[in-house]
Amino acid sequence: DQQVKQNSPSLSVQEGRISILNCDYTNSMFDYFLWYKKYPAEGPTFLISISSIKDKNEDGRFTVFLNKSAKHLSLHIVPSQPGDSAVYFCAASAQGSGTYKYIFGTGTRLKVLA
């Protein structure tokens, strides 16, 4: 049972436009959500996070939106740059339940075209 799903394996966006990456989850106990970016042969790099008490968190060009009723989160990158080309993973954990492990989605490969 996949608790965190990223249904789009890949996405191509023109440089300067908005990239929207989506993630759905099934476990209502999840209360902390994160996005990681991964380049080939490197470990995942933390990008941005959001707690379940918020519905939006912004950091520069990156914004994460959380819709708890739909069990859906999204990552917006504006404007997209070629250096953003990477695999993006969403992750979730139920820290309020004392569970600190992250459950990851399968990733979305973003390609930003110059």
Added chain:
Amino acid sequence: GAGVSQTPSNKVTEKGKYVELRCDPISGHTALYWYRQSLGQGPEFLIYFQGTGAADDSGLPNDRFFAVRPEGSVSTLKIQRTERGDSAVYLCASSRTSGIPDTQYFGPGTRLTVL
């Protein structure tokens, strides 16, 4: 450097052999995590340490896998009688504490290939 480091970066072994993978967490981080990532998948949780003790080992696939963190800093993941299905990238992460919220920072991983 100040990040999580993992050694070796690559390990090739033969089926049935024993391997050890090492993780050096960020200085001062008390929580340490091991994950495994197979091709086309996201990282999958294996085990989590808070200090020296394993707080959650529910992700270890079987008793061939074992991990230690004897002094609450460096951790070693040990795999006995390796199988071809153990081939994956093994990722280590650390965090300041297991408090709420808690962000994990990952190392570059060890790519294990079992022939």
